[in-house]
Amino acid sequence: QVQLVESGGGLVQAGGSLRLSCAVSGRTFSSYGMGWFRQAPGKEREFVAAIGWSEDSTVYTDSVKGRFTISRDDAKKMVYLQMNSLKPEDTAVYYCAADIHAMVVAPTRKTAYDYWGQGTQVTVSS
Numbered sequence: 001q002v003q004l005v006e007s008g009g010g011l012v013q014a015g016g017s018l019r020l021s022c023a024v025s026g027r028t029f030s031s032y033g034m035g036w037f038r039q040a041p042g043k044e045r046e047f048v049a050a051i052g053w054s055e056d057s058t059v060y061t062d063s064v065k066g067r068f069t070i071s072r073d074d075a076k077k078m079v080y081l082q083m084n085s086l087k088p089e090d091t092a093v094y095y096c097a098a099d100i101h102a103m104v105v106a107p108t109r110k111t112a113y114d115y116w117g118q119g120t121q122v123t124v125s126s
Helices: none
Strands: 004-007 010-013 018-024 033-039 046-051 058-060 068-073 078-083 092-099 120-125
Touching: 004 092, 018 033, 018 092, 018 120, 033 068, 033 078, 046 068, 046 078, 058 068
Parallel strands: 010 120
Antiparallel strands: 004 018, 018 078, 033 046, 033 092, 046 058, 068 078, 092 120
């Protein structure tokens, strides 16, 4: 069983920054593909960013490219999402997810992920 716990959400003004963290249990964390997704009220959960086995294998949705950075620390079993230049449309509950069957590149489809965290609220005021 793999457990994920997100932290770091909060209220921030437009243009500000937040860093989300995700603590992951699991003996073979270094082989997991990891993703961040978000869900705004009344909308479907959508892909934000993913990272595979190495820091070079990252992928982002177009709306966050150049503003968000996903990273991982295998020694600490942590995944991070650095969010800069935040916009009101970034407001959502952010979820961390683990794909324990991932290859080098982590998937963007939410159905490919096996385990999810409980989510952390990010609110960006205008």
